[in-house]
Amino acid sequence: MYISLNWLKEFIKIPAKISAEIIATELTQHTVEVEAFVNQAERFDKVVVGKVLEVNPHSNADRLRLTVVDVQSEKLNIVCGAPNVAVGQLVPVALSGAVLPDGTEIKATEIRGEQSNGMLCAEDELGLGQNHEGIMVLSVGTKVGMPFAKYLKTADVILEVDNKSLSNRPDLLCHYGLARELSVIFDIDLKPYDKFLNKFDLSISKDKSLSVKVEDQKLCPRYQALKIENIVVKESPAWLKERLIAAQQRPVNNIVDLTNYIMLEIGQPMHAFDADKVKKITVRPARVNEIIETLDGQERTLNTDDLVIAVDKEAVAIAGIMGGQESGVSSETTSIVLEAANFQAASVRRTSQRLGLRSESSLRFEKSLDPALTEIAIRRFLTLLKKLCPEFKIGGNLIDIKGAENEVLVIDLDLFWLEKKIGQPIPRDEVINILKKLGFTVTEVTTKKDSIDILSVTVPSWRATKDVNIKEDLAEEILRFYGYDNVVSRLPLEILRTPESNQRLILERKIKNILSLRASLMETYNYSFVGVDQLTKLHVDFSHYLKVVNPLSEIHTHLRQSLIPGLVANIKSNQAKADSLAFFEIGSVFFDSAGNLPKETGGEESLPYQEKRLAFVLADENDNLLGRLKGVVNMLLQSLLGFNTEVEFIEVDNIPGWATAGISAKIITMGHDIGLVTMVSPAATAAVNLKKPIALAEINFDLLFDLVLAQPNLKFSGVLKYPPLTRDLAIVVSEEILYNKVRKAIKDFDALIKSVELFDVYSGDKLESGKKSLAWHLVYQSEDKTLTSNEVDNLQNKLLEYLAENLGAKLRDF
């Protein structure tokens, strides 16, 4: 929103020492964000008054002329297309380097082979109106070379206010509202708006030709209409146009301009219909697929959620948003129906949103306007119309259809409560002064006694629509003008206590550190969304995936149920950048089943089940990728669960689409299945176009957390006194016999076998087909004596016999 400083000055007297910059800063600190302030003269920088000395035909274009224009400092050759250009005219000339209000930058250029060093401007090109009939001709006697801004007498400063910071303040989308705030900030007087309203008797006419019916009072709490006759539609006078231009509103004609003027001044949108076309007005919901052509020339299809203004049977305006083409004011109009209404905020917002149609009017209605404004707006319109069309006549009684009056809101404000809330006392007089200047009525109920000091505060109608309801709202009003800087900061006094530490987050951080600092993986954050194409390529059945109603793109339509698709995508997007890649992520996955958090306070329904996962991937061409990945799993789990924690990988059949059958394994630790290790399947590798083999692991973080939590405290188990004896053992077994089984057989064979570690697996030429060799380091150690070589050799021989008997194992014969 653009605010004219000159306009504000009609309502408040700003002391000379307060600059525009101070106003912008103070408004930002106390009320709304002012994004910029611009001296209006800057908008016409490098636009000067010039005199046309010559007009010659253009050799290559019939409709263009070559002019010579005197701008005092020099005489310029300028190509001009305006039909009205003539010798002797005084015209606005945009010199090379000027930037016009629409952003066009003027440069010296060639037009159809003729040099042109500037531009002679039409009104619309300068943002001064809609006239594009020809160049703007200035009054005779204007000094040649004078800056155009000076000619216009524009000495205004425009403040650019951020609309977003006004979301809760319907009263501030206008000059008078901001003037009121400034009157509090600088403690200056605000002229009562009554002073700007003339008296009109609006209930004397006998003319009953206009009728209004409101079908849904909820959606239209107030509708006022007044017929005005004997007007002449024409261009607005300079003062009116100047104001609109300052607020970046294009002048159209005097009637439309005046409705806009009032909207910009007090925030009430108005609409003027051509009275010849509008007799019976109905405010009603639109019919299904009802079509209206709005003022912007577009056809809009409505539905029953939309509110329209209808004349006879036909919709002529979308209530609170935009008027229609047909019924608007034209140059032939001689009498109008002036509408000032109040529409329900939510309804206006919904319709405007659905149609993608936002207007200055909808912007204001969707913030809940004060219903009391409509009549003030009409009176102000008539007051100013007196200047524009002195001959006008009121053509009928003011029609006023309204629901029940809003209840007057009174809030008790206890000053001791206020002191407690802010943390320090605020002088009573200052509280009262701030509230009164903002338009609140303050009655002093009690004076200091028994530690109660209550003010009874009546909320003015323009703040009562949604903004101010409770005493906390009043505290904000007082605080923002008292000044945040004047509050002395102080930490709360409290009893020291150790906060409950969040073990889950501590574990999460620990895992991140282990994986990045110890396993040298790179942490990545992927989106919670996945897409159909991505899942299809990975052979995932996504029929049970939760879907987003309104996804931003096709690659983000579903909620992930695994971290793997994201990590595979990370490999894919980086595969050309490095030979070896290693990523991990910790994040949530989402399921279409009931979880354990309630949807509502005390409700029985719960949120969908959400689980935290931990996953990592390795990708490179080196051998034993899966082995290295399992090594990371092992190291991680032993770091978290204890140094000698057993981690087993057990074959699994039920695997996700991207996994490779035959090499996928469950991760088992402390008797729990906590995740999966596998390689990306050849089919998925081809579909995704992956250039490197990928090994991956995914672990249920929540399960892991439970295991970590159940772990007893770490205990030192002592170091055995008697020396260990080490033996290597290479045995040959059938390929079907898995590592886990052999290891368990060896480990469980005798308590003296303290450690069983595989160091080589071989199958190939040197062995019978269908056989493999497993080579182990075995450590024998006793808790109560020194073992002799003999004892160990005997034991190992027995072990070998046992393995031969149970697993068909043979000692490998090199």
Next chain:
Amino acid sequence: MKNKLSQLRDEFLRQLTEVKDEITLRELELKYLSRKGELGVLLRSLKDLSVDSRQAAGTMANEIKQELQDKFQEALKLFSARQTKNIPIDVTLPGAKMAFGHLHPITLIQNELEDLFTSLGFMILDGPELESDYYNFTALNVPASHPARDMQDTFYIDKKNKDGEYDLLLRTQTSPMQIRAMQKYGAPLKLIVPGRCFRNEATDARHEHTFYQMEGLVVAKDINFANLKSFLEIVGQKLFGPATKLRMRPKFFPFVEPGNNGEYTCFLCQGKGCRVCKNTGWLEIVGAGLVHPSVLEAGGLDPEVYSGLAFGFGLTRLAMLKYGINDVRFFQSGDLKFLEQF
């Protein structure tokens, strides 16, 4: 004895000619010249001789000892010189390459802030990313018709409740945890909630539909605005240095009243004005306020007894400012050229 001595001398000199490197030379030294070496043993045996022969042999022994030591030193120099001369070492060679991992920049910022708040006695909570509209909006005093609830701003899940409405969404803020925490822990309460949030907003260099926030909540009897201001100052000084100043201005959030924006002195220009702070000298970082009574009520607390303060800021934005990241899309890009820099 004299024979033994000259034999030893000859043997030493013969072996010296066979020495090829410093290691074998040192072995030779150990064998003959060290305290327990052969020469040493002979010298110690001198004491068993008669006085006369001891004197003569002693003189000879000392001469031989001197000679052998000189020859040894000579050879040692030769080999040391040869070693450095023949196999030159480039001292500028790099160390062996070691792989190392990286934490995501959001993790780094989050850890830093979690540690600050833990030291101030705050509890850290995280909550569900898929939330209900009740906890994300209704309980936080966001009315049914509020623009934030629009499909344009919020991702809804395609699963209707029994009234035929979409009531599940991806949380747009970490604030739902204010309510869940009050319901679970009651008061007094001091907590922060870091986490992933979502907004239905097209992505470009400055906008992301997935971002990270941190929320703070303090509830107790008699929490006031001066307390809020104090916490915000601490946060600012921790983030941007001890000289950082706080500037507050009004800002509307439905779940606080009064509601504020907090700006800090721009740490890049020390408040002088630069491109990043748009020449204002201030960086808008934090949204804050005193907890709205309806929010306390939704959390099961009596607003006449308890009061609270709340604040929130974007971890994404802080990471961008701190590390000078100019495109918000990097965070979820998984680009190793980005990630390896942290």
